[in-house]
Amino acid sequence: MTASQIIFYIISAFILGTGILSVTTRKIFRAAIWLLFSLIGVAALYFWMEVEFIAAVQIIVYVGGIVVLIIFSIFLTQQSGKKMPNPPMVRTITGLLAVLSGFTFTYLLIYQYGFSSTGKSFDYDVRKIGSQMLGTGERGYALPFEVVSILLLAAMVGCIVIALKAAPSGPSPKGKATDTQQPTNLKN
């Protein structure tokens, strides 16, 4: 066993262990922290596969963005020290059965097909990614790039509209701005 293989198995065990802890722990804040470790493990797997650009994007977007967003929403919506109730036994058992059978079937398919590596070296270059991402010719990804940018704009506008505090219905008799009424709304 070479060092590369040992590192791979350590990273895999880390990803799967922290993933299992993240979906089974009963404290929601700890679940978020275990998720953070699992995502860092996935980034380490990308580093192991020598796709450094994807690993950097994974750390920036997932670890620095999504997990922080999740932690903020936990702080905004509930007491982080409170334990969540255990799921009912029936749900746990049926969930485990469904997941284990699904995993067995899927991995059996993968194992029987036996993907064999081509052995060629992966010529991976950030400059190539950039020129192909904005290319309009053959295998250019300019159109999906534009579509995703429109989607991000729509998501941003949608977040602002959804999370905006609803204005009190009807014209307020005093004619005051809604800002002065917000503290009383928060107390209710």
Added chain:
Amino acid sequence: MIPVSHILFVSTALFFIGMYGLFTRRNMITMLMSIELILNSVNINFVVFNKYLWPDKLDGIFFTIFIITIAAAEAAVAIAIIINLYRSHKSIDVEDATEMKY
């Protein structure tokens, strides 16, 4: 040299760990975390297939980048909806959200 099926084992296991969380949890934020695990397993698959099976192309890398982008947008919108739901229902349990309009 690690066989490709061992890396696919990791991504498959991560996918079904996320499915287990989605089945057993009833809290919306933890369900969102499970969805993030599932999306990550898909990303691992794309990168592995690109690197080991089609090393002369870059399509898997692009799909991974787009999935990460869409996951970020999805998480932001989902958390906005969860916070809005918490304001009206004082709970983010999916069992308590039985009506679409409050």
